[in-house]
Amino acid sequence: MAARFIGDRAYLADLYRKRFGRFPDLDHPSGFNEKILVKILGDRRAYLTLFADRLRVRDYVRQRTPSVVLPRLYAWSDSAASLPFDALPESFVLKANHGSGWLRIVERKDDVDQAALVRLAAKWLASDFTIVGREWAYRDVHRAVYAEELLRDDAGGLPPDFKLYTFDAKVRLIQVDRDRYGRHTQVLYDPQWRPIAGSVAAAQGEPLAPPAALPRMIEAAQALAAGIDFLRVDLYEIAGSIVFGELTNYPNKGLNRFRPASLDALLGNWLTLAPTRPVPIDYRPETFSGM
Secondary structure, three states: OHHHHOOHHHHHHHHHHHHHOOOOOOOOOOOHHHHHHHHHHHOOOOHHHHHHOOOOHHHHHHHHOOOOEOOOEEEEEOOHHHOOHHHOOOOEEEEEOOOOOOEEEEOOHHHOOHHHHHHHHHHHHOOOOHHHHOOHHHOOOOOOEEEEOOOOOOOOOOOOEEEEEEEOOEEEEEEEEEOOOOOOEEEEEOOOOOEEOOEOOOEEOOOOOOOOOHHHHHHHHHHHOOOOOEEEEEEEEEOOEEEEEEEEOOHHHHOOOOEOOHHHHHHHHHOOOOOOOOOOOOOOOOOOOOO
16 A cells, blocks of 8 residues: 555665665666666557557557467456356466466366456456556556466477567567476577577576577567567467467566676667657557457
8 A cells, every 4th residue: 555655756766776776777777677667657658558458469469460370369358257267168378458477377177266266367357557566558458357278389388488579679689488387497599599698587598499480480579569669579489380478568567687687788778768759550449359
């Protein structure tokens, strides 16, 4: 409750201080984290809300990158009790539309307490995600919960998550996350798949071969980020197809624990903030077409 009465700038500056032991320079930002905080505080372009809306962004992805596959959307609702659990498949992912990290993987529906899932979804719907990190883009996102396809790789496990960092619509860094809900590891690469030493928010992982779809992934990410100062595009490669994950405006709320710390400066040099630049995006609040 106390957090509600603290201004956004003071609140974010204190979060940064608690994480890194010093206050950020929000008047003259240089590092990537500082610039993301400035973006949270001052960038008010409508497309940020579109990208944060997990349901409506699906239409944007269809328009910009028709070759990218969207995970199957089984059901969505703004009422937890009205989700048709009986009609859902054996496995799925339950997610919240209006926040990040609010999800529950359901491996076998018969092993899950449906009432507990309803309570969890209801908790999400009653929660204001913007209180935690003051991420402006989520403030006008419609509160909803939805059930989406649980993606699997060829071995039946969770596929690697390819996070493509685009700066002025150019991919400069690719973060590969594996086993995010177990022994979470990361490996960083440049667009030519040359390793970059370090990690963003997990332990250093083992190298892996470049995905066969890497050139198409880069092309898709750059198409989705056309005209935009910064956007992280999360994709998967499954059976040769590129599958959409999400679009991220503010990675880790501008509190990334870069290892080494010099990565913060490197990414900061790539990011030129352009909070008033017009972006040619056909933004209509009513565009989400449902199933």
